[in-house]
Amino acid sequence: xxxxLNLVFRNRLAAMGAVxxxxxxxxxxxxxxxxxxxxDVTATADRFKRPFSDGHILGTDHLGRDLLSRLLHGTxxxxxxxxxxxxIAAATGATIGIVAGYFGGRIDNVIMRVVDMLxxxxxxxxxxxxxxxxxxxxxxxxxxxxAVNVPFFARNIRGITVGLAGREFIEAAxxxxxxHTKIILTELLPxxxxxxxxxxxxxxGWMILETAGLSFLGLGSQPPQADLGSMLGEARSAMISxxxxxxxxxxxxxLIVMSINLLGDGVRDALDPRLRSGALSRPRATTLVDxxxxxxxxxxxxxxxxxxxxxxxxGARTYKAVGGVSLAVKPGECLGxxxxxxxxxxxxxxxxxxxxxxxxxxxxSGAVYFQGEDLIGAAYExxxxxxxxxxxxxxxxxxxxxxxLYRVGHQLAEAIQSHQKVPNHKARARAxxxxxxxxxxxxxxxxxxxPHEMSGGxxxxxxxAMALANDPDVIIADEPTTALDVTVQAQILSLLNDLRxxxxxxxxxxxxxxxxxxQLCDRVAVMYAGRIVEEGPTQAVLDAPAHPYTKxxxxxxxxxxxxxxxLATIPGLPPMVDDLPLGCAFAPxxxxxxxxxxxxxxxxxxxxPRAVRCLFPEEPV
Amino acid sequence: MGSYILKRLAxxxxxxxxxxxxxxxxxxxxxxxPATAILGSYATPENVxxxxxxxxxxxxxxxxxxxxxxxxxxxxxxRSFSLNRPVLDEIVERFNATLVLAGTSFLLCAVLGILAGVxxxxxxxxxxxxxxxxxxxxxxxxxxxxxxxxxxxxxxVNLRWLPVSGMYAIYGGGDLPDLINHLIMPALALAAxxxxxxxxxxxxxxxxxxxxxxxxxxxxxxxxERRVIMGHALRAAMVSIIPILGIQAGFVLSGAVYIEIVFxxxxxxxxxxxxxxxxxxxxxxxxxxFVAACYVLFNIAVDVAQSLLDPRIKT
Numbered sequence: 001x002x003x004x005l006n007l008v009f010r011n012r013l014a015a016m017g018a019v020x021x022x023x024x025x026x027x028x029x030x031x032x033x034x035x036x037x038x039x040d041v042t043a044t045a046d047r048f049k050r051p052f053s054d055g056h057i058l059g060t061d062h063l064g065r066d067l068l069s070r071l072l073h074g075t076x077x078x079x080x081x082x083x084x085x086x087x088i089a090a091a092t093g094a095t096i097g098i099v100a101g102y103f104g105g106r107i108d109n110v111i112m113r114v115v116d117m118l119x120x121x122x123x124x125x126x127x128x129x130x131x132x133x134x135x136x137x138x139x140x141x142x143x144x145x146x147a148v149n150v151p152f153f154a155r156n157i158r159g160i161t162v163g164l165a166g167r168e169f170i171e172a173a174x175x176x177x178x179x180h181t182k183i184i185l186t187e188l189l190p191x192x193x194x195x196x197x198x199x200x201x202x203x204x205g206w207m208i209l210e211t212a213g214l215s216f217l218g219l220g221s222q223p224p225q226a227d228l229g230s231m232l233g234e235a236r237s238a239m240i241s242x243x244x245x246x247x248x249x250x251x252x253x254x255l256i257v258m259s260i261n262l263l264g265d266g267v268r269d270a271l272d273p274r275l276r277s278g279a280l281s282r283p284r285a286t287t288l289v290d291x292x293x294x295x296x297x298x299x300x301x302x303x304x305x306x307x308x309x310x311x312x313x314x315g316a317r318t319y320k321a322v323g324g325v326s327l328a329v330k331p332g333e334c335l336g337x338x339x340x341x342x343x344x345x346x347x348x349x350x351x352x353x354x355x356x357x358x359x360x361x362x363x364x365s366g367a368v369y370f371q372g373e374d375l376i377g378a379a380y381e382x383x384x385x386x387x388x389x390x391x392x393x394x395x396x397x398x399x400x401x402x403x404x405l406y407r408v409g410h411q412l413a414e415a416i417q418s419h420q421k422v423p424n425h426k427a428r429a430r431a432x433x434x435x436x437x438x439x440x441x442x443x444x445x446x447x448x449x450x451p452h453e454m455s456g457g458x459x460x461x462x463x464x465a466m467a468l469a470n471d472p473d474v475i476i477a478d479e480p481t482t483a484l485d486v487t488v489q490a491q492i493l494s495l496l497n498d499l500r501x502x503x504x505x506x507x508x509x510x511x512x513x514x515x516x517x518x519q520l521c522d523r524v525a526v527m528y529a530g531r532i533v534e535e536g537p538t539q540a541v542l543d544a545p546a547h548p549y550t551k552x553x554x555x556x557x558x559x560x561x562x563x564x565x566x567l568a569t570i571p572g573l574p575p576m577v578d579d580l581p582l583g584c585a586f587a588p589x590x591x592x593x594x595x596x597x598x599x600x601x602x603x604x605x606x607x608x609p610r611a612v613r614c615l616f617p618e619e620p621v
Numbered sequence: 622m623g624s625y626i627l628k629r630l631a632x633x634x635x636x637x638x639x640x641x642x643x644x645x646x647x648x649x650x651x652x653x654x655p656a657t658a659i660l661g662s663y664a665t666p667e668n669v670x671x672x673x674x675x676x677x678x679x680x681x682x683x684x685x686x687x688x689x690x691x692x693x694x695x696x697x698x699x700r701s702f703s704l705n706r707p708v709l710d711e712i713v714e715r716f717n718a719t720l721v722l723a724g725t726s727f728l729l730c731a732v733l734g735i736l737a738g739v740x741x742x743x744x745x746x747x748x749x750x751x752x753x754x755x756x757x758x759x760x761x762x763x764x765x766x767x768x769x770x771x772x773x774x775x776x777x778v779n780l781r782w783l784p785v786s787g788m789y790a791i792y793g794g795g796d797l798p799d800l801i802n803h804l805i806m807p808a809l810a811l812a813a814x815x816x817x818x819x820x821x822x823x824x825x826x827x828x829x830x831x832x833x834x835x836x837x838x839x840x841x842x843x844x845x846e847r848r849v850i851m852g853h854a855l856r857a858a859m860v861s862i863i864p865i866l867g868i869q870a871g872f873v874l875s876g877a878v879y880i881e882i883v884f885x886x887x888x889x890x891x892x893x894x895x896x897x898x899x900x901x902x903x904x905x906x907x908x909x910x911f912v913a914a915c916y917v918l919f920n921i922a923v924d925v926a927q928s929l930l931d932p933r934i935k936t
Contacts (some may be wrong), residue, residue, distance in 0.1 A: 126891075128905065250764070
């Protein structure tokens with residue numbers, strides 16, 4: 001609770017709203033004992049006195065009544081009516097909702113049908129109908145506003161109750177022989193109450209406004225009694241000659257509604273945990289770059305990543321997702337990058353084209369050279385022209401990575417037309433050819449499918465086709481087969497392998513599966529906690545892993561026909577990258593670890609093409 | 622698609638019936654004898670009895686409902702005693718004026734709200750975003766009737782840019798420019814709150830969508846950022862924005878009641894308020910049913926629009 005309040009008040013606007021509404025509430029409560037004019041005493045001689053005239057701070061109205069006094073009494077009345085309406089609506093709606101949700105079945109069905117029908121009305125029509133039947137008057141306006149809001153509460157509370165009614169503690173209470181009433185009162189209500197209170201706090205401002213509105217129309221409070229709405233309504237006829245009588249109550253309504261809105265927003269934000277982590281931040285078009293120090297020198301590879309460091313800045317914490325990674329590929333070469341989830345392999349891949357979500361991602365050091373040109377520091381347009389054209393991506397889960405509302409043909413054509421001036425029909429023809437290239441049957445008709453109409457394997461082929469659209473030089477495949485079953489996975493791998501041979505593509509293949517690496521990759525780099533711990537030709541690494549971690553990873557791959565072997569696992573979990581230990585990050589899980597491993601930074605050493613980051617490697621390299 | 626529309630229309634029938642039942646039940650809440658309530662306590666017994674017969678109040682309730690429903694289905698909404706003309710004629714005439722006002726407002730709030738939300742999201746935490754958020758906060762907190770009054774004060778009375786009230790100038794007006802001139806202020810005042818709400822929800826819908834993987838895919842294939850935002854992201858965000866538009870249309874229609882009073886707009890809202898104050902219950906009853914029915918049909922149109930936008934909805 002304290003945490004919750006802290007969260008609410010850390011939001012400066014919400015705190016401001018709280019202060020304003022508290023002040024107004026205090027004033028309204030104190031109104032009867034404040035030394036003021038009687039709000040209903042008329043003095044026609046003193047009509048329409050301007051604000052700050054003697055004796056009347058806010059002036060007087062069309063009957064010479066003190067405006068300040070009327071304002072405070074009106075506020076009191078408006079608040080009371082609004083809050084009363086909210087309480088009645090909440091109590092009635094919650095009762096209906098609990099009954100519907102708890103008993104379910106037919107009762108639920110009938111009640112919810114009626115609720116739906118009530119919600120089919122624009123709210124004011126219902127309120128007007130009720131006032132029309134009962135006759136104008138403040139009490140009837142209150143009833144109307146409360147009644148109009150009942151369906152909202154009923155529906156919300158029913159939803160919560162349905163969720164709770166199936167839970168164990170309710171079943172336990174039923175088995176213990178408790179009656180329905182007792183279960184509802186002692187078991188359900190305490191759990192539903194917070195929701196009712198929150199729903200009320202977000203609607204009370206609205207109900208104050210609605211009752212004021214009905215009074216404004218002359219259907220609520222009747223003279224001489226006046227709430228803020230009827231004050232405004234009465235002042236309207238004199239608005240042009242004496243605007244202050246309208247402005248004063250209008251601003252008061254505005255202040256009340258705004259402060260309640262601000263506070264309500266604060267409450268809502270504090271309750272939504274996503275906002276706390278900053279996850280609702282919009283990723284920019286390119287990753288933020290904040291590099292210090294000199295750039296590493298370019299190499300003559302096609303694509304080379306040099307000493308790349310990418311971090312996530314969340315609040316005061318810094319997660320070093322990638323801590324100085326260097327990789328390179330040549331044309332026609334396939335480099336595998338392997339590691340557990342959270343090892344930084346995907347972030348490394350996304351950093352290449354500035355696709356790491358930022359905020360919170362920041363590239364803090366290093367460079368990525370494509371044909372000798374640094375991409376990290378490149379301007380947005382330079383980068384965009386290379387994205388998908390020279391360096392293309394294939395992502396993991398094709399259901400979430402393809403746009404759900406565009407036909408696949410459109411998405412393919414768009415990939416082409418983002419880089420080449422091609423008329424639509426040619427782009428479409430090319431898209432069909434691409435689908436054929438990735439061996440999608442009936443490409444001519446499949447092109448008009450939406451992603452949800454395809455199978456997982458088909459969608460992944462579309463993802464690959466999209467990456468091939470502009471005949472790129474490099475493809476970065478980020479776990480493209482993880483979401484697929486084994487046979488489809490094998491097909492996709494052989495497809496990629498063929499494309500690499502036919503087109504001379506360089507592939508960076510990211511995976512957590514050594515089996516996949518063995519099938520496809522010429523070389524492999526093993527990542528752990530944001531760094532490369534071992535690299536070398538695939539076969540050499542598989543035959544004689546040097547780093548204990550690599551050895552474990554290979555041992556984790558189950559082999560067919562050797563069923564009696566115990567399936568290996570690595571004890572412990574990868575470290576959190578916001579608090580890396582000094583020295584070897586794998587030391588806490590390593591059976592060989594000694595004090596020396598934890599003393600200082602360990603270099604990636606070895607004779608080319610192999611290297612390992614370990615003081616006590618399994619094999620000398 | 623055609624069959625989907627028919628299906629949705631068919632599903633509206635029970636809702637429409639429900640609406641008539643609810644209105645009928647509410648109207649039977651009238652305390653005491655309705656005829657006395659309408660005619661006032663000084664009415665002669667003969668008049669009361671005559672009105673009771675005219676209103677069919679001497680029959681049992683269920684029978685009364687079906688007579689009323691049957692009459693409405695044949696276009697007979699009864700006769701307004703305060704205006705001395707058929708209720709339906711009056712409603713249709715007034716509803717046209719309301720449609721002009723509320724329709725313009727709805728278009729305004731949809732376009733302005735979505736654009737503001739998109740810009741706000743695209744420049745999150747930038748000064749555009751902050752400025753829009755601030756204006757939106759004010760917009761959703763000002764009661765529309767107060768906003769309307771202040772607009773009259775500033776733009777009609779002080780600056781004399783626009784006419785104070787009404788739908789057409791009394792002398793010489795009546796053409797389209799005249800109508801637009803009269804429409805600007807009430808339409809803006811009516812649109813303010815809904816624009817704010819739509820802007821807010823569009824902003825969060827956009828922020829939600831912009832974090833999705835398919836946006837990263839679009840960027841990875843080199844789609845220009847403007848297209849990413851206005852195409853890929855907005856298209857996906859519309860799926861959650863369109864239902865909001867449907868709900869906000871109801872609020873615009875509701876707010877029209879206040880704005881019609883403030884700006885003396887000859888619409889159905891003002892007609893209803895006048896009818897309530899004059900206790901012309903047949904007019905109220907007919908007006909509420911008519912407008913609610915139109916709103917139900919509008920929401921079907923919203924559902925159809927949604928199904929056109931989102932191919933995942935089974936049609």
